[in-house]
Amino acid sequence: MKTLSDLTFTQLQEKLGEDGVSPANASLIFRMVNQGSVEIAELGKNIQRWVSEQEVLKPEVVREVASADGYTRKFVLRFTDGREIETVLMGYEGRHTACISSQVGCAMGCVFCATGKMGLLRHLTAGEIVAQVHFLNEILAKDEKAPIRNIVMMGMGEPLHNFVPLTDALEILTDPRGPGLSPARISISTVGHVPGIRKLAKLEQNYSLSISLHGASDEERGALIPINRRWPISELLGACRDYTSETGRKVFIAWTLIEGANDSDDHAHRLAKILKGMEVHVNLIPLNPTEDFDGRPPSEERTLAFLEIVRDEAEVPVTIRQRRGIDVGAGCGQLVI
Ligand code: SAH
Numbered sequence: 001m002k003t004l005s006d007l008t009f010t011q012l013q014e015k016l017g018e019d020g021v022s023p024a025n026a027s028l029i030f031r032m033v034n035q036g037s038v039e040i041a042e043l044g045k046n047i048q049r050w051v052s053e054q055e056v057l058k059p060e061v062v063r064e065v066a067s068a069d070g071y072t073r074k075f076v077l078r079f080t081d082g083r084e085i086e087t088v089l090m091g092y093e094g095r096h097t098a099c100i101s102s103q104v105g106c107a108m109g110c111v112f113c114a115t116g117k118m119g120l121l122r123h124l125t126a127g128e129i130v131a132q133v134h135f136l137n138e139i140l141a142k143d144e145k146a147p148i149r150n151i152v153m154m155g156m157g158e159p160l161h162n163f164v165p166l167t168d169a170l171e172i173l174t175d176p177r178g179p180g181l182s183p184a185r186i187s188i189s190t191v192g193h194v195p196g197i198r199k200l201a202k203l204e205q206n207y208s209l210s211i212s213l214h215g216a217s218d219e220e221r222g223a224l225i226p227i228n229r230r231w232p233i234s235e236l237l238g239a240c241r242d243y244t245s246e247t248g249r250k251v252f253i254a255w256t257l258i259e260g261a262n263d264s265d266d267h268a269h270r271l272a273k274i275l276k277g278m279e280v281h282v283n284l285i286p287l288n289p290t291e292d293f294d295g296r297p298p299s300e301e302r303t304l305a306f307l308e309i310v311r312d313e314a315e316v317p318v319t320i321r322q323r324r325g326i327d328v329g330a331g332c333g334q335l336v337i
């Protein structure tokens with residue numbers, strides 16, 4: 001059964017109608033659940049009774065770890081069925097970004113990723129995605145810090161493999177009656193789920209999209225990302241071009257650099273060739289260590305040489321993603337239960 005945390009504003013209005021409660025109460029209830037700005041006592045007696053029969057998700061905190069520099073905090077959260085996920089709070093100068101999970105585990109099996117090694121245990125519901133953000137905002141409020149402004153869907157799971165709960169959750173999070181986040185500040189990272197990218201392009205809200213590419217030929221990419229067989233590079237880049245023309249947003253290309261596998265000058269030349277003419281921004285991620293993958297990040301020198309080739313030949317911006325929380329297993333690809 002859906003909880004109050006799962007419902008977009010429209011779905012809440014519909015549910016109230018079905019249950020014989022005036023949908024005019026939707027705004028107060030939605031704000032109570034998603035903003036914490038309304039107390040239950042402010043609602044009429046009938047509405048209080050209806051609300052008390054509903055559930056609002058509050059995950060249990062099982063564990064918390066903070067990186068040595070204090071900027072990254074990772075939380076293990078447990079849901080009602082006992083399943084657990086990790087969610088990460090990253091502090092930057094004057095703001096916080098939330099790295100949110102979309103699934104318990106992941107079905108995509110990328111060889112360098114600890115979450116992939118778990119397999120898919122289950123999808124998260126919209127409410128479970130939203131609840132991670134509310135939870136982090138409560139933590140920030142206790143420390144008298146400003147609420148989350150940026151979200152990256154880069155935690156556990158492949159967000160576009162869980163499309164409806166993901167987009168319902170993001171609709172709740174961007175609703176001005178809720179946390180009111182800007183869609184431009186929500187980044188969805190995908191392994192390259194082409195049908196999901198195409199559906200995303202059709203939405204009213206235009207989210208920021210990041211593609212995990214990591215290989216410039218189907219053979220090389222397929223060795224790291226098995227799902228490339230289903231959605232090869234040409235189809236994937238075609239979907240990215242269409243995303244830009246339909247939404248007006250440039251696409252981000254993530255490239256996890258693995259020493260000896262995809263970090264040579266030759267790889268950089270080939271990446272530049274396939275990206276030339278596209279409206280993209282490349283993000284290089286030096287590989288983070290995970291238990292089952294025997295790979296290493298390249299040296300800083302190699303990373304910079306790679307960056308310069310791609311930047312100069314593709315004529316697109318290229319940046320190196322700041323590595324955060326690696327010491328506590330909170331970095332990209334390190335989340336695992
Ligand atoms: N499933 C989505 C989002 C979660 S992973 C996706 O794959 O895009 C977030 C990012 O971390 C992806 O770009 C992924 O390729 C990258 N990643 C996975 N394992 C990594 C590792 N060990 N080191 C560095 N980046 C990694």
Ligand code: SF4
Pocket residue numbers: 106107108109110113114115116117155156157158190191212333
């Ligand atoms: Fe899943 Fe992303 Fe990890 Fe691949 S990198 S296994 S898609 S979470």
